[in-house]
Amino acid sequence: MADPPTRSEPTTPRKTSEPPGPRLSRALILDRAIRLIDAQGVTALTMRALGASLGVEAMSLYRYVNGREDLLEGVVEQLVGSIEVEPGERMEPNDGWQAFLQWFAHDVRRLALEHPAAFPLIATRHPAAPWLRPPLRSLRIVEAFLNGLRERGFTDHQAVTAYRSFSSFLLGHLLLECAMSCVGTSFAEEPVDEGNADLPNDDAQLDLTDYPTVARLQPQLTEDHTRAEFEEALEHLLVRMDLEMSQ
Amino acid sequence: MADPPTRSEPTTPRKTSEPPGPRLSRALILDRAIRLIDAQGVTALTMRALGASLGVEAMSLYRYVNGREDLLEGVVEQLVGSIEVEPGERMEPNDGWQAFLQWFAHDVRRLALEHPAAFPLIATRHPAAPWLRPPLRSLRIVEAFLNGLRERGFTDHQAVTAYRSFSSFLLGHLLLECAMSCVGTSFAEEPVDEGNADLPNDDAQLDLTDYPTVARLQPQLTEDHTRAEFEEALEHLLVRMDLEMSQ
DNA sequence: ACCTGAACACCGTTCAAGT
DNA sequence: ACCTGAACACCGTTCAAGT
Numbered sequence: 001m002a003d004p005p006t007r008s009e010p011t012t013p014r015k016t017s018e019p020p021g022p023r024l025s026r027a028l029i030l031d032r033a034i035r036l037i038d039a040q041g042v043t044a045l046t047m048r049a050l051g052a053s054l055g056v057e058a059m060s061l062y063r064y065v066n067g068r069e070d071l072l073e074g075v076v077e078q079l080v081g082s083i084e085v086e087p088g089e090r091m092e093p094n095d096g097w098q099a100f101l102q103w104f105a106h107d108v109r110r111l112a113l114e115h116p117a118a119f120p121l122i123a124t125r126h127p128a129a130p131w132l133r134p135p136l137r138s139l140r141i142v143e144a145f146l147n148g149l150r151e152r153g154f155t156d157h158q159a160v161t162a163y164r165s166f167s168s169f170l171l172g173h174l175l176l177e178c179a180m181s182c183v184g185t186s187f188a189e190e191p192v193d194e195g196n197a198d199l200p201n202d203d204a205q206l207d208l209t210d211y212p213t214v215a216r217l218q219p220q221l222t223e224d225h226t227r228a229e230f231e232e233a234l235e236h237l238l239v240r241m242d243l244e245m246s247q
Numbered sequence: 248m249a250d251p252p253t254r255s256e257p258t259t260p261r262k263t264s265e266p267p268g269p270r271l272s273r274a275l276i277l278d279r280a281i282r283l284i285d286a287q288g289v290t291a292l293t294m295r296a297l298g299a300s301l302g303v304e305a306m307s308l309y310r311y312v313n314g315r316e317d318l319l320e321g322v323v324e325q326l327v328g329s330i331e332v333e334p335g336e337r338m339e340p341n342d343g344w345q346a347f348l349q350w351f352a353h354d355v356r357r358l359a360l361e362h363p364a365a366f367p368l369i370a371t372r373h374p375a376a377p378w379l380r381p382p383l384r385s386l387r388i389v390e391a392f393l394n395g396l397r398e399r400g401f402t403d404h405q406a407v408t409a410y411r412s413f414s415s416f417l418l419g420h421l422l423l424e425c426a427m428s429c430v431g432t433s434f435a436e437e438p439v440d441e442g443n444a445d446l447p448n449d450d451a452q453l454d455l456t457d458y459p460t461v462a463r464l465q466p467q468l469t470e471d472h473t474r475a476e477f478e479e480a481l482e483h484l485l486v487r488m489d490l491e492m493s494q
Numbered sequence: 495a496c497c498t499g500a501a502c503a504c505c506g507t508t509c510a511a512g513t
Numbered sequence: 514a515c516c517t518g519a520a521c522a523c524c525g526t527t528c529a530a531g532t
Binding site for chain 1: 514515516517518
């Protein structure tokens with residue numbers, strides 16, 4: 001903790017190219033783990049690989065992290081922690097709850113798109129309590145979510161109901177969007193086979209002869225409208241909430 | 248492929264208690280793998296454990312399965328294959344598209360609730376093509392889905408749009424429902440610590456002192472209304488589709 | 495044809511030992 | 514206090530060898 005930020009790099013350089021490295025720390029380890037997941041996928045996040053990427057042996061990590069499960073838990077915590085919870089300056093406090101939810105939704109979406117390889121962890125790892133729903137799975141965020149809505153006129157019951165439907169909405173849309181953005185990225189478990197590189201991309205060689213409708217509609221199925229779908233579905237969710245509130 | 252279905256079971260019994268076992272086969276292996284996942288979770292599905300549960304060494308599996316990745320792929324395929332795609336007798340062919348989608352949604356939900364531990368695989372493993380969206384991620388199902396809607400009056404474009412919004416809806420709701428039903432089941436990575444069993448269940452000991460609103464609303468947050476939420480959200484999705492079609 | 499023993503590379507994890 | 518070497522149990526996978 002009491003480390004000089006950057007002197008003239010007196011730290012003894014080790015064998016591989018690690019950063020100047022103000023020694024090890026849990027935060028540093030989690031940061032590096034997230035970067036590793038982003039670059040190579042979750043399965044590449046190995047205690048040994050993570051250690052090596054920090055210029056250290058795997059065993060050193062166990063001082064700061066309680067095993068691999070705890071490491072992944074920490075990664076999720078760190079990522080979810082990056083969700084802004086206090087509306088910034090761009091958000092007037094007297095804007096309605098619709099603006100609040102719009103802003104919230106887009107902040108979670110930003111997180112998902114920045115870390116598409118890590119988002120499935122946020123989505124599928126068991127939360128601390130069963131009523132903490134991914135991706136809004138931290139007490140801090142749920143508290144802010146509920147308060148944000150109550151300050152804007154929601155009753156207790158309406159806020160809780162909104163938390164539920166909002167979670168489902170975010171989970172479904174963002175997980176799909178991540179799945180699509182992960183295909184074709186550096187997710188190949190094995191290095192790309194260059195021998196038969198005459199196959200341009202890996203989705204064209206599906207045999208569609210038995211599925212005429214899919215074959216006919218493939219161009220339209222291939223179009224990516226995830227952004228627009230997200231906005232539309234969000235808009236409709238807000239309309240739906242509005243209807244349910246006034247009844 | 249050309250195997251006698253069931254004779255008088257002449258197969259020699261081996262050491263442990265495995266079923267009469269008409270020899271090994273890919274289908275038998277996948278069945279057993281699914282049962283193992285249901286009972287102990289995905290991480291417990293090990294080549295060695297799976298082999299042992301079939302009364303065989305792990306290496307034998309490699310005759311029928313192309314490694315663990317292929318095994319998991321086969322599990323997903325098998326599960327998705329269990330989704331009925333031709334409306335049964337209960338469904339009149341002249342029922343509207345709403346009835347068709349209702350029936351379809353509930354069949355996928357049945358699959359998710361029958362295999363809550365396996366559903367995250369269906370949800371997050373990369374599909375064969377990026378435009379095949381979980382959980383409707385097989386050509387057979389997409390073909391049936393599109394045809395089912397077209398036979399009931401959808402245009403091509405409307406059917407494709409419906410496929411997209413329907414996938415997001417199912418994914419979000421069912422994944423959340425699975426997460427909730429997996430908490431507290433046989434998902435403990437380690438055998439439950441019986442030493443300090445004075446903690447009744449594992450969600451009560453969260454420190455809520457810094458989160459007054461969550462603390463106050465915890466009873467309502469804990470209520471499980473997943474079933475009703477599913478039905479309501481589905482109803483609203485259908486209404487929304489109806490509106491968009493007539494405009 | 496179908497299964498296995500032995501072996502290899504890699505993984506998570508522990509712990510006594512180094513500095 | 515912080516890191517490491519050595520070791521252990523377990524994993525996926527290959528392959529020559531058994532029957």
